[in-house]
Amino acid sequence: QTVRSKSPIQFVMYWGKGERDVVGEKERKAILYLQEITKAISEKYSFGANITFVLTDTHAELNGHTKSQIKKYFDSVHHFANEVGFQTKNLSEFANFDEQSLVSKKNGVANKKLLELLTESSEKHCNRYDAETGAKLYYLQNQIEKIEIEKNFTNAIFLTYNGSELDEILPIGLPIFYMYSLTKGTSIKPWFDN
16 A cells, blocks of 8 residues: 555554663664665665654553653653654553553453563563563553554554564554564563663
8 A cells, every 4th residue: 555655664663661761872773773674675665664663651651660761761762763764652642551440450361371471571671560460561551552553553564573472462453574673582672682
């Protein structure tokens, strides 16, 4: 459809927050690599390609980062992304983190295998809840968010550093392109890579 309408190929990608308060070398390197990909597309397809980073401020809040830490980090992502021609949006523009509502539903998470994977991640990154609670809330938050991403980026391709084992939390109504981060594979995201 994009090719028929002679418009740029649209990509959308979640961008998270780890412990750094500003963009570090790993994030810059990953963003520049994504810029190389869009340039390579432009060489073959004259209408080019655009990437929008959806900055996962809701996930950072869930993980226990303060609002000022979240703002400082994502402001720096926004500025660097803009420098290379990418757009950014905050995930909270599409779906808020409603803690009370999610906590009331947390015992409804059924997929045990996925919950194990998310709990493993939660143990490393979530400082606000115990690992299992953090994993369940993250799962439920993503169920809301993936619908909103599908609605708001209908013609986009979703880029992710996750593997297909996490499809249940991704906007699978969009075409998904699974890609490696630049270091150790899909499990290491640039914002978590020290």
